[in-house]
Amino acid sequence: MTSAPSRSAIAVTGLRKSFGDKVVLDGIDLDVREGTTFSLLGPNGAGKTTAVRILSTLIGFDGGQARIAGHDLAEEPDAVRAAIGVTGQFSAVDDLLTGEENLVLMADLHHLGRAEGGRRAAELLDRFDLTEAATKLASTYSGGMRRRLDLAMTLVGDPRVIFLDEPTTGLDPRSRRMMWQTIRELVASGVTIFLTTQYLEEADELADRIAVLDRGKLVAVGTPEELKRGVPGGHVRLRFGDAAGLDAAARALGDVSRDDEALTLQVPSDGGVPALRALLDRLERAAIEVDELSVHTPDLDDVFFALTGHPSAAKEAVR
Numbered sequence: 001m002t003s004a005p006s007r008s009a010i011a012v013t014g015l016r017k018s019f020g021d022k023v024v025l026d027g028i029d030l031d032v033r034e035g036t037t038f039s040l041l042g043p044n045g046a047g048k049t050t051a052v053r054i055l056s057t058l059i060g061f062d063g064g065q066a067r068i069a070g071h072d073l074a075e076e077p078d079a080v081r082a083a084i085g086v087t088g089q090f091s092a093v094d095d096l097l098t099g100e101e102n103l104v105l106m107a108d109l110h111h112l113g114r115a116e117g118g119r120r121a122a123e124l125l126d127r128f129d130l131t132e133a134a135t136k137l138a139s140t141y142s143g144g145m146r147r148r149l150d151l152a153m154t155l156v157g158d159p160r161v162i163f164l165d166e167p168t169t170g171l172d173p174r175s176r177r178m179m180w181q182t183i184r185e186l187v188a189s190g191v192t193i194f195l196t197t198q199y200l201e202e203a204d205e206l207a208d209r210i211a212v213l214d215r216g217k218l219v220a221v222g223t224p225e226e227l228k229r230g231v232p233g234g235h236v237r238l239r240f241g242d243a244a245g246l247d248a249a250a251r252a253l254g255d256v257s258r259d260d261e262a263l264t265l266q267v268p269s270d271g272g273v274p275a276l277r278a279l280l281d282r283l284e285r286a287a288i289e290v291d292e293l294s295v296h297t298p299d300l301d302d303v304f305f306a307l308t309g310h311p312s313a314a315k316e317a318v319r
């Protein structure tokens with residue numbers, strides 16, 4: 001049974017943008033389904049922020065078409081603006097206001113009215129664990145609290161599509177996990193998330209689909225699993241109960257690397273179901289019993305490197 005196909009929240013064809021003679025987006029196509037998380041990855045300077053700024057109506061574009069939440073980006077920018085939220089590198093938090101004042105100000109901008117605005121602010125302060133800090137100036141907030149306030153401010157307008165530009169850069173692991181949880185809850189409620197991140201682990205955790213941008217073009221689009229299967233390095237590890245089993249399997253499977261001490265074989269594989277089924281069929285036909293099977297797929301760092309020739313930013317940082 002297949003579920004009804006969801007609608008596009010973001011549909012982009014042939015999007016182009018240059019700054020002077022520098023082409024940053026050289027004909028980008030994207031289709032992001034409603035209620036999913038889409039992550040745009042790419043090396044520094046690849047054009048991720050430019051894409052977010054264009055799709056969120058902050059800057060214009062030179063060619064192509066885009067529909068956001070059903071509205072044409074060029075023809076109906078106000079309708080697009082009303083349907084989206086943007087948060088990330090360019091934070092909307094005003095340091096001279098308290099958390100609560102920031103939220104009430106946002107509610108005013110959305111014409112919610114005093115009572116409704118206050119109610120919404122209180123609800124968001126609670127949801128983002130900021131009630132205790134509500135009357136403190138935002139300038140005293142930690143990085144994690146600030147990001148939460150920023151996202152809470154974005155949610156005042158009840159956006160259907162949210163652009164998150166590097167939402168967890170610089171956050172400690174606990175704050176990052178809290179942000180991930182919030183993002184998951186938003187998606188579960190039907191919101192569409194467009195995420196840029198320099199942490200491939202974050203894209204892997206959150207994204208239903210990922211696109212990799214390099215030198216103005218999308219060099220790959222797919223689910224995290226599809227992208228990982230597309231690069232070499234994947235293998236299946238088989239462990240056997242005794243040396244006889246290991247020997248028999250090595251003979252049956254041919255080109256594999258073996259570890260006699262651990263009684264394991266490492267079989268190159270994309271880790272997909274058809275490949276696994278074929279492998280198990282061969283073993284069964286040869287009447288060989290396997291004690292344990294594990295699939296090892298390359299991680300997104302391997303994908304990123306294979307596609308762009310650059311290590312990911314987060315990897316580079318630890319070098």
Ligand SMILES: Nc1ncnc2c1ncn2[C@@H]1O[C@H](COP(=O)(O)OP(=O)(O)OP(=O)(O)O)[C@@H](O)[C@H]1O
Nearest residue numbers: 019020024042043044045046047048049050051198
């Ligand atoms: N307003 C601008 N004027 C001129 N060049 C710009 C402008 N904005 C961005 N660029 C250039 O466009 C390219 C893409 O920048 P962008 O910030 O979109 O990249 P990014 O992928 O988000 O990078 P990062 O991960 O470093 O944030 C860069 O070479 C940048 O210098």
